[in-house]
Amino acid sequence: MTAPAAAAPPDKLDAAVLKIAGVVVLGAIMSILDVTVVSVALPTFQTEFNATYAQVAWTMTGYTLALATVIPLSGWAADRFGTKRLYMLALLLFTAGSALCATADSIGQLVLYRVLQGLGGGMLMPLGMTIMTRAAGPQRIGRLMAVLGIPMLLGPIGGPILGGWLIEAANWHWIFLINVPIGAVALLYALIALPKDNPEPSESFDFLGMLMLSPGLALFLYGVSSLPEAGTITATKVWVTMLLGAVLVTGFILYSLRVRHPLLDLRLFRNRSLRISTISLFVFIIAFMGAGLLFPSYFLQIRGESTLHAGLLMAPQGIGAMLTMPLAGTLSDRVPVGRTVPFAMALIAVGFFAFTQVDTDTSYWLLCGSLFVMGLGMGGTMMPIMTSALRTLSNQEVARGSTLTNILQQIGGSIGSAVMSVILTSRLNGSTPIPGFTDPRTGKPVTEAAAAIAVQQGIKLPLPPAVIQRGLDFAAGSFATTFWVGFALVLATFIPIAFLPRKRQASPLVEEPPADGGERSATPVMIH
Known part of the structure; x- marks a missing residue:
């Protein structure tokens, strides 16, 4: 299984590895696209299920909870049952969950089915990394990260666009139904292309x-x-x-x-590189993932864009990352990340700052340009930091180290989303109530900001234009305030990245025999 990879030059991925990579990338694209596709559908869910934003946000949160729950089990399960069989099971769970989501007739059902999706999606990335690392060899970890970064590029670019187009051209059910034929193809591809592996459990399950x-x-x-x-x-x-x-x-x-x-080896945090990289990513994820969910909401709620247009406006971010991620993957094998990541973070900070100035008519050229600059920074930040952490671990430590890092990122993403949502909601709730108007879902008075957002989304209300404009100005200011919090967190990320290595690190991922004499296999986990 690893012979073809061993014969390949150390800086290239041979045809056999690329064939296997096709399976992994296809599964990863399904998993990551589903997160970004759903992000632009939240207002649609509010209307369809007569639910509040906080309620429909659980379609994202339930998926994340499932991811965080299943990730710690992936490494042991891969050794116990074999990566090929487990990967195909993950594809099946994800595809079945997608089909069920399309049948949901209440917000509660949709959240439940999203959890099932997350159980499958949570295993796709770590298992994919396991398969790729075994096939390509750990000495090419930088190139490997660049290849597996493809889904991260297509997610921000294609997800919002695909979600917006499907909702407008058909209906919301199709953002889930689209996964069914893709999942079927991925299952068949995995059956044919993935090499058979013989599971050899080396540790008892904790x-x-x-x-x-x-x-x-x-x-x-x-x-x-x-x-x-x-x-x-x-x-x-x-x-x-x-x-x-x-x-x-x-x-x-x-x-x-x-x-x-x-189940998780916390002793690995004694490794300085892993510790610094994890802290850097944790702070960054809180800022970026939390505020990132608000970008499409601003276009939808403040600017009154359709879901398709909101998706298209988000595309520059993914295009920017597409330009820098392959370069960053190559450089991470040659240049210490402490010399490159600070510059990439500076790009993110510059791009992010523009969103702290948003109002009701901020130039789209400025906003799209800022998203593009942020994308350039993203492509040069996340993957190199992860590579830096993995490079100092032995082959059997990669599984445990990357799992630790990924779980903390899931926690950071949830904390960031919650913090940003609380700040935005509390700001919007401070808007002036409109006498005689109440929300039928909550029975509470409707504020000028809430009414303005409803009008921007196509709901006709018998209110004077001055009231709508006043509410819209207040809502835009609420978004700007929330983005200021995210910007402050981005700046805080510069503190831990200042300690990233600025000299060439030790030989990467040296294979060491486990202390108990058994065999262990690396099960790296990718960022979601």
Whole structure:
């Protein structure tokens, strides 16, 4: 299985590896596209299911919760059942979940089916990384990251555009139905192209760790994600679930430091490169993923764009990343990331700043140009930092190290989304109420900002133009304030990245025999 890869030059990926990469990339595209496709459909879900924004946001949050829950199990399950069989099972779960999502007739059903999707999608990326690393060899980790970065490029470019077009040309059901034929092709492709592997479990499964970590993560993220709807951290379903989750996760941390083969090996944080890289990505993800969900919302709610146009306006970000990510993948094998990442982060900060100045008629040239600059920075930031962390780990440590990093990123993304949503919601709620108008879903008075957003989305209301304009100005200012918080977090990311290595690191990913004499295989996990 690895012979063809071994014969290839160390800086190139041969035809056999590229054939396998096609399977992995196809599965990853399905998983990542589904996140960005749904992001532009949230207003549609509000209308279809007569739900609030906080309620429909659970279609994103439920998917993320499932990802965070299943990721810790992927490494052990790959060793136990084999990567090919498990990868095909993940494809099947994701495809079945997609088909069920298209049949949902309530917001509760849709969230439930999105969780099923997430269970499959959560395994697609880590298993894909396992398959690719075994085929290509860890010595080409930089090129490998560049290849697997393709889905990350297509997601921001194609997801919003595809979602907007499907909603306008057909209906929201098709943003899920489109996955069914793609999933069927991916399953057949995986059956033919993926080499057969012989699972050789080398470690006993940490059931006690699983019983603490997975429920702990799910409870904590549930509490964090409930913040936007509850509006305050003192709400019972927020602080109780966050506390229970924190207690379980803390118990797991104390437990994992004392056992030989924990579900997650937290001792790897002694590795300075892994520790600094993880902190950098964690802070960055809180800022960027949280605010990133607000970009299409601004176009939809403040500028009154259609879902298709909002998707097209987001495309420059992905195009910018497409230009720099392949270059960054090559450079990360040759140049210390401490010398390149700060410049990429500076591009992100410059692009992000423009969104702190948004109003009701900010130039689209400025906004699209800013998204393009941010994309250039993204392509030179996330993958090189991940590569820097993996490069200092031995082959069997990559599985555990990358899983740690990915879980913290999922937590960071959930925290960022919740924080940004709470700030935006609290700002919008400060708008002046309109006498005589109440929201039929909540029974609360309708504010000028809420009415203005409804008008921008095509709902006709018997209100004077001056009231609508006043509400629209207030709503735009609320978005700008929220973006200021994200910008401050982006600036905070410069603190940990200042400690990234500025000299060539040690020989990457040297294979070391495990202490117990058994065999272990690397199961890296990619950023979602």
